[in-house]
Amino acid sequence: MVPVQYYFVLSALLFFIGVFGFITRRNLIAMLISVELILNAVDLNFAAFNRLLFPGSMEGMFMTLFSIGVSAAESAVAIAIIINVYRNFRSDSVDSIKNMKW
Amino acid sequence: METIYSYSFLILLLPALSFVILALAGMKMSHKTAGLIGTTSLGLVTVLSYATAFAYFGGDRMADGTFATLVPYNFTWLPLGNLHFDMGILLDPISVMMLIVISTVSFMVHIYSFGYMHGEKGFQRYYAFLSLFTMSMLGLVLATNIFQMYTFWELVGVSSYLLIGFYYPLKPAIAASKKAFIVTRFADMFFLIGILMFGYYTDSFSFSFAGNVVMGEGTTPFIAGNAAKAVAAAGFILPTALVLMFIGGAGKSAMFPLHIWLPDAMEGPTPVSALIHAATMVVAGVFQIARMFPLWVEYAQPQMSIVVWVGVFTAFYAAAVACAQSDIKRVLAFSTISQIAFMMVALGVSLPGHHGVLDNHAQLGFMAGMFHLFTHAMFKACLFLGAGCIIHAVHSNEMAMMGGLRKYMPITNITFLISCFAIAGIPFFSGFSSKDEIITACFAYSPVVGWIMTGIAAMTAFYMFRLYYGIFWGTENVEAHEHHTPHEAPVTMTLPLIVLCVITMGVGIYTTIAGFAGWGGSFGQFVSAEGTNYTIHFDTQIAATSTIIAILSICLATYIYKGESQPIADRLYKTFPKLHRAAYKRFYQDEIWQYVTHRIIFRCISKPIAWFDRHVVDGTFNFVAWGANEAGESLRPWQSGDVRQYAVWFLTGTVALTLILLAI
Amino acid sequence: MANFVVFCILAVVILGSAVMCVTTTRIMRAATFMLFVLFGVAGLYFLLDYTYLGAAQISVYAGGVTMIYVFAIQLVNKRTLQGLTERLKGSRILWGGLLSVIGCATVILVLLKNKYLMAGMAAPDVEVPMKDIGQALVGAGKYEYVLAFEFISIFLLACIIGGLMVARKEESK
Numbered sequence A: 001m002v003p004v005q006y007y008f009v010l011s012a013l014l015f016f017i018g019v020f021g022f023i024t025r026r027n028l029i030a031m032l033i034s035v036e037l038i039l040n041a042v043d044l045n046f047a048a049f050n051r052l053l054f055p056g057s058m059e060g061m062f063m064t065l066f067s068i069g070v071s072a073a074e075s076a077v078a079i080a081i082i083i084n085v086y087r088n089f090r091s092d093s094v095d096s097i098k099n100m101k102w
Numbered sequence B: 001m002e003t004i005y006s007y008s009f010l011i012l013l014l015p016a017l018s019f020v021i022l023a024l025a026g027m028k029m030s031h032k033t034a035g036l037i038g039t040t041s042l043g044l045v046t047v048l049s050y051a052t053a054f055a056y057f058g059g060d061r062m063a064d065g066t067f068a069t070l071v072p073y074n075f076t077w078l079p080l081g082n083l084h085f086d087m088g089i090l091l092d093p094i095s096v097m098m099l100i101v102i103s104t105v106s107f108m109v110h111i112y113s114f115g116y117m118h119g120e121k122g123f124q125r126y127y128a129f130l131s132l133f134t135m136s137m138l139g140l141v142l143a144t145n146i147f148q149m150y151t152f153w154e155l156v157g158v159s160s161y162l163l164i165g166f167y168y169p170l171k172p173a174i175a176a177s178k179k180a181f182i183v184t185r186f187a188d189m190f191f192l193i194g195i196l197m198f199g200y201y202t203d204s205f206s207f208s209f210a211g212n213v214v215m216g217e218g219t220t221p222f223i224a225g226n227a228a229k230a231v232a233a234a235g236f237i238l239p240t241a242l243v244l245m246f247i248g249g250a251g252k253s254a255m256f257p258l259h260i261w262l263p264d265a266m267e268g269p270t271p272v273s274a275l276i277h278a279a280t281m282v283v284a285g286v287f288q289i290a291r292m293f294p295l296w297v298e299y300a301q302p303q304m305s306i307v308v309w310v311g312v313f314t315a316f317y318a319a320a321v322a323c324a325q326s327d328i329k330r331v332l333a334f335s336t337i338s339q340i341a342f343m344m345v346a347l348g349v350s351l352p353g354h355h356g357v358l359d360n361h362a363q364l365g366f367m368a369g370m371f372h373l374f375t376h377a378m379f380k381a382c383l384f385l386g387a388g389c390i391i392h393a394v395h396s397n398e399m400a401m402m403g404g405l406r407k408y409m410p411i412t413n414i415t416f417l418i419s420c421f422a423i424a425g426i427p428f429f430s431g432f433s434s435k436d437e438i439i440t441a442c443f444a445y446s447p448v449v450g451w452i453m454t455g456i457a458a459m460t461a462f463y464m465f466r467l468y469y470g471i472f473w474g475t476e477n478v479e480a481h482e483h484h485t486p487h488e489a490p491v492t493m494t495l496p497l498i499v500l501c502v503i504t505m506g507v508g509i510y511t512t513i514a515g516f517a518g519w520g521g522s523f524g525q526f527v528s529a530e531g532t533n534y535t536i537h538f539d540t541q542i543a544a545t546s547t548i549i550a551i552l553s554i555c556l557a558t559y560i561y562k563g564e565s566q567p568i569a570d571r572l573y574k575t576f577p578k579l580h581r582a583a584y585k586r587f588y589q590d591e592i593w594q595y596v597t598h599r600i601i602f603r604c605i606s607k608p609i610a611w612f613d614r615h616v617v618d619g620t621f622n623f624v625a626w627g628a629n630e631a632g633e634s635l636r637p638w639q640s641g642d643v644r645q646y647a648v649w650f651l652t653g654t655v656a657l658t659l660i661l662l663a664i
Numbered sequence C: 001m002a003n004f005v006v007f008c009i010l011a012v013v014i015l016g017s018a019v020m021c022v023t024t025t026r027i028m029r030a031a032t033f034m035l036f037v038l039f040g041v042a043g044l045y046f047l048l049d050y051t052y053l054g055a056a057q058i059s060v061y062a063g064g065v066t067m068i069y070v071f072a073i074q075l076v077n078k079r080t081l082q083g084l085t086e087r088l089k090g091s092r093i094l095w096g097g098l099l100s101v102i103g104c105a106t107v108i109l110v111l112l113k114n115k116y117l118m119a120g121m122a123a124p125d126v127e128v129p130m131k132d133i134g135q136a137l138v139g140a141g142k143y144e145y146v147l148a149f150e151f152i153s154i155f156l157l158a159c160i161i162g163g164l165m166v167a168r169k170e171e172s173k
Helices: A004-024 A028-053 A059-089 B008-028 B031-058 B093-116 B123-141 B146-164 B171-202 B227-233 B237-252 B261-267 B270-279 B281-291 B293-299 B304-322 B328-348 B360-394 B410-424 B430-445 B447-472 B478-483 B491-517 B540-561 B567-575 B577-584 B586-638 B643-663 C002-023 C027-047 C051-076 C090-113 C130-138 C146-167
Strands: B069-080 B083-091 B213-215
Touching (some): A004 B643, A004 C090, A028 C002, B008 B069, B008 B123, B093 B123, B093 B270, B093 B281, B146 B171, B146 B281, B171 B261, B237 B281, B237 B293, B237 B304, B270 B328, B281 B360, B304 B586, B328 B430, B410 B430, B430 B447, C130 C146
16 A cells, blocks of 8 residues: 555655746746646645545545646646747747846 | 994905905906905995994993993804914904004005006006905904904015015015015014913913903803913013014014114005005004003003113114105105104003003003004005105106106195194194104103104104105206106095095194193093093193294204205215215115124024035935835846746745744 | 555656656657656556546546647747757756755655654545546535536636637738
């Protein structure tokens, strides 16, 4: 039997790998990919909690389900924005969308 | 209370309304309409004032022979704990007398201004300010408490400023109006301190009335000042407060050394000089002492000598300077200063310092001062308006441009002459009765003061006739008259002159005969210190002395100035050039004031304070603003626009919070 | 025992792919590694007896989202396919790494400190029946999710339309 802590450690590691990727990368799409990693880590956490600590209820699973759906939608919108940015700025680097700075 | 008194608020309301209408809509009206509105409202006010006076003086007296003090209106305007500021109308012998004076002179000036200011730009503004002034002055004399008097006092100062500076495109006019306002404001600072002391220690701003006060319906009753409390606090409080108030009055009434504004105030139009600076505003100081007279009698007897000596010195100084002036309006201005000083002296000598009892002679001074106020207003206004006619004809103020005008301006000649006789104190002219009474009271107080005042009366006669001969006789200025022949003024200007002269003559004849015959029914019946009937008896010795001295002065002036050339005057001028120059320059008073303010006050007090304000106070705030700016600037780079940076900070914050919460 | 072994293999796959995903310079490779991560996670779901969830993960995430990303990469960066690389800034790596390490340590500390976690419970080896899932999904009872379900559908619709609007080509003037 896999102890529940292992799942937690795994999801935490995955989460922070995603964070690292988000901070470090310059390409917009790569940043989005890192965000997906983060979301997946969270989903994994929910599922593990639900299954191993509260087997009677199903909230965790549904949370994960809806999270998957929402992530898909949000990726679609983000991609659309990135395409728009590319059209206007001719660049896919995050440095090019700094217009809202001081 | 009779119904006429309930209309007394109209006396204040009508000029106020006419001011508002003319101020707001004046530029859209024609000159004639504006003038008519102003004059009509003043006419109504005059009618009301006379009606009130008839009702008041013709009515019954109280049991002890005094006139009741009527208060038709009095309401609390601003309650402040113990004290409260009231606004109201008070009818009292001196205030009703002042009503008559103010409304008559103002009405005459309104009519006169139709002619004098004809065609001037700003005609409507002029009438608006005249109404404002009249309202303020009426409010001053009808005040029920010292604070209301102060409010209207300031309003009068403002109106004076506006009217002196009427020809504002001219620099001298602006300078003069500023000077008038600043000097009187400076004096009013003392007035205010006096009022505050008075109010604080006596818990009331009302004039203490020992007499019978009849309140109208629905009025707030007076809270009489608790003078005993002030005395218990410290004996010097009340006299100090009264003297401070006197200083304020001295500023407004042009006593030495605060007289400097009055000669310069002649930059305003001549009817303004007649109304404000001869008849009404400048007597506000005298009126203030008369109003506070019961308090002076009870608590500040020794301080009355201050009033007396200030008055004596001012009278002498002004008379000396007037002998050397060449601008006719300046001569009249200094004459006004001198005559007001006479009134102050008259009030001051009402208390023989070493008796402390209000005896017969004491009453005389008060009554004489008030009577002189009345007669002086009439003949001085006549003189100023006459001067206005002359200036209108000759287009210049200087005596050098005049001379020999008696051929061209007969009416002005006669009225001017009558007024000069009045001011000189010749029997059967009004000035005789009033001035003679003053001198009698002075002699009763102290022979020194009496002889000094007699001497000053002689000087008065001298310089007034010097002025008269200089204008109407003497060398005619032929070249100027060839270009532009002077003509008599239009009837709007001569009518007021005639009316004022008639009043002067009438009062003069009646009081002279009544005084010698011992009849009652003259001024003393109405206005006196105690309030009871006071019949004037002339002291024949003093009357004769003063008359002879006046006639001698007139003869001296005639001898020196009447002829075509003035050899004696020229010789005197050559012998005493420095003295003449000093007198001409008013004994350098203006220069002294200039020196004191610029070198001493500005340099030693104002500049350091200004430096402190600019560098320390402003510097603190500038520093705070600079600090905020710098803080903002240093925070600015956080908004880098870089999303990843935001994520870093976000996460850092979260992790930090978690660690902190863990630690706790 | 077998569970544990499978778990270890899957963990290695996930972590390895994740690390490669965020450190590689080529975008296409990042997308591919992401695909592996997603498969790994799906595998973990299967290990937890969440068959439905695993299936959803594979079909939606691994299938749909990855395809979107690949399309986006191709649309946005013409030179990707030729392998244009991206430079990573040194200081950023340092900061990112530091933050991640500290954060990770914090999270793991918190998670592991909780006492009740120490009871690694024995989970029943029964998968959740599909019937229950279905009923819970569209049921209107107390703990049932019809509201969330409907919301999600509308949300998806909104996102689709939003995406269309945003990415629409401007009409040439």
